[in-house]
Amino acid sequence: MQDLANPPAGRAQPIVQARAPRYSTEWAKADVVAGLTVAAVVIPKALAYATVAGLPIQVGLYTAFLPMIIYAFLGTSRPLSVSTSATLAILTAAALGKVVPDGNLAALTTATATLTALVGITLVLASLLRLGFVANFISDPVLTGFKAGIAIVIVVDQLPKLLGIHFEKGNFVHNVYGILAGLPHLSVTTLAVGAATVGLLVTMEHLWPKAPAPLIAVAAGIAGVALLDLSSHGVGLVGKVPTGLPALTLPDQSMILALWPAAVGIALMSFTETVAAGRAFVRDDEPMPSANRELLATGAANLGGALLGAMPGGGGTTQTAVNRLAGARTQVAELVTAAGTLCTMLVLAPFIALMPHATLAAVVIVYSVGLIDPAEFRAILAIRRTEFVWALAAVVGVVLLGTLQGIVLAIAISLLALAHQVADPALHVLARKPGTRLFRATSPEHPDDEKIDGLLILRPEGRIYFANAARLGHKISHLISQADPRVIVLDLRAVFDLEYTALKMLIAAEKKTRSSGREIWLVGLTPGVMELIRRSPLHDSLGSGRMFARLEDAVAKFEAGAKAGGATPSGA
Incomplete structure (x- = not known):
């Protein structure tokens, strides 16, 4: 691993010397604790984001496994934790919905592998062409608006599961109408489970921010099903989750043309989130992540994940923050998180089958709402009203035009803003x-x-x-x-x-x-x-x-x- 050849300073004596990379027992303890802590956060969220993408729940586990291992060996950020995110999940859902509108499981699995492989290829090619600067083409105000729009779309998408109502999904306006029309038919028990999960997550985030709140919330939901027989009261469950390692999944060449445009947009967002998370949590004694090397690392991670049927992934801000706060010293922490995911696939899958859909929806909603940053909007408005309008335009674009069209609009707004600034010099x-x-x-x-x-x-x-x-x-x-x-x-x-x-x-x-x-x-x-x-x-x-x-x-x-x-x- 890259980091182990140049580890952070520490007082403990290295246990391996000579030509082998030096590694300290002190770092090992910190990395193991951090890796297990992050696993407790990442695994429930990865399961939830798989459902956001319209994929079988186990795809979330596959996404939090091999991509993490590959990034640990190739990435340049020490604390960065790689799996997937709410933004990538909703973009994936939009892309897959166009090529597999009937939701056929076999076709969906192949399409997911194809999309993820295309994202990986795009990122690797961008690295070879040294296009790391492209992430800067989305301005901060526009990115703020884009993420807020994504959060609104995700919340509306997950609310039916939280309320226990069912209708055929459509565009944003259709979904809002469906929720309002279905309110008289909501399941009180399902709503109670979802509300209790939201309350638990919010309480823990405020009182015990370092605790693995998603894991505790999921465990509570599973325990409620087992002890109170909630399924007999109309609470929908995840159902059977395959145990064991995923089968090898190969991309389908016939889907490439249909998925390429979406893959480029997802690759851009994956790289943007990855670089943002890596830079946000770098310490003064650590090198700044290399943009072009991050393109290569996340590209390879996606290519590897595609072979296991994983969805597109990248670095996540929340899980990286947890990794850093939990004391991660090197990328060994990410290997520990991947090991926790492997243990879940091999041993804990039967327990996941008892998880209520409302619990997963609550996890997604709570962490997606965090993408909306009112303070950032106020700061933009206080400094430049024009850029505040751009941020709002990005929100509206994502909500009304769709997520894939929204990312194109976000880039277009950023480029137009740049053109406006350079065309009218001070x-x-x-x-x-x-x-x-x-x-x-x-x-x-x-x-x-x-x-x-x-x-x-x-x-x-x-x-x-x-x-x-x-x-x-x-x-x-x-x-x-x-x-x-x-x-x-x-x-x-x-x-x-x-x-x-x-x-x-x-x-x-x-x-x-x-x-x-x-x-x-x-x-x-x-x-x-x-x-x-x-x-x-x-x-x-x-x-x-x-x-x-x-x-x-x-x-x-x-x-x-x-x-x-x-x-x-x-x-x-």
């Missing part, structure tokens, strides 16, 4: 702080800042290129017509690149300005921008007398020329 008018040589952007907070008669100082920011040069030129022209200066100083310290189209526009603007009796001076050119200008006609037009390293030098030259006679200080 442009500041600078003024001098009284009694100093400090120049800063004009602001209502500094009404006494000094503007110099005849001099307009502008500071654009960012890359200036064909998509924003015209917009920037229009804003500069407007400011010039308002101020009517003799000299326009462009402070380009915040401009790191000047594209050819933009350079041509600047050359034309300088010529036009000079013909109108004004001058353009340039200040603070970066080496790259300076080299571009040096190779263009603009360099000869400006000469050394109108290009400056510092803004203070340009201002001093203008003021000296103004004192000398009020004329434009060209070439002084």
Whole structure:
């Protein structure tokens, strides 16, 4: 394993030396405790998420087994715990529902293996192409909205199981109507089981956050069925769960074309969640997870899981947090969690058969609601109202258009937001702080800042290129017509690149300005921008007398020329 070759610092003596990776007995104890603790959280949630995906419950166990082992050997995050998540489950359900609408078990198993393998292939290819940066294409506000939308969809999907009502599922609006129409026919006993589970989970999360709340809730549900014979009172049970290792499952080539689009979207979300969870819980003494290596690790984990019929997986924030809080030191903790899953498949499957559907639904709902972060929405609104609108658009897109369409919308909104920002670069008018040589952007907070008669100082920011040069030129022209200066100083310290189209526009603007009796001076050119200008006609037009390293030098030259006679200080 990668981590064992470079383990975290510890005082205990290594038990293996020479060429073998060093590992400490102190780390082993911490990893075993953490791994078992995480197993108590992951296994019930994986079972629940399998039902969200519309798959047999044992698929959740398969997803929490081999993918964990593979990631432990290939991943770069020490605490990251890999199985599946609510987001991936609902995306999987949408994808499988299109290729296996009748829910045929054999076809569903094959489709699941095909989808998971395609997700794995997508992630591995992205790693080989070094596309780790792609995860950054979904902005935080849009991702916040996307996850909130996913949570709403999951809650609506699971509520019928919590209430004990039945109807044919459809789109979001149809499902909401079905729930409302079915309320008079709900099962009071089923609702009581679900409500008790929700109450237990919420109480434990608040009072004993380190306790394996999902495991205790599931155990309580199974005990209630065994002791109170709840099935005779209308409480639906999971039913028989196969005991033993899963059979080898091979993908079906005929399903590839139908599942590829969904696989790409699921791969993106898997990678985004994986990197977010890995980065969120890295310690100061640990290396930051490598994005491209994480693509490879999660891709291989999905490919391996596909052979066992597992659903698409990735790193989970909740289980990773539990792993870290429980004291995990290396990825050995994940191997221990996988061993706990194996024990469940071989020994504990008969007990899982007694689990109420309402209990699983309650587990899903409680942890899915956690995807909705009102504080984050408020923070976005307080900082930028526009990005708050983007977050809401992502919510609405997921809820009304569907999860797969929602992820496309989320990416589109993020890219449009990026395009909007780069197409309208910031442009500041600078003024001098009284009694100093400090120049800063004009602001209502500094009404006494000094503007110099005849001099307009502008500071654009960012890359200036064909998509924003015209917009920037229009804003500069407007400011010039308002101020009517003799000299326009462009402070380009915040401009790191000047594209050819933009350079041509600047050359034309300088010529036009000079013909109108004004001058353009340039200040603070970066080496790259300076080299571009040096190779263009603009360099000869400006000469050394109108290009400056510092803004203070340009201002001093203008003021000296103004004192000398009020004329434009060209070439002084």
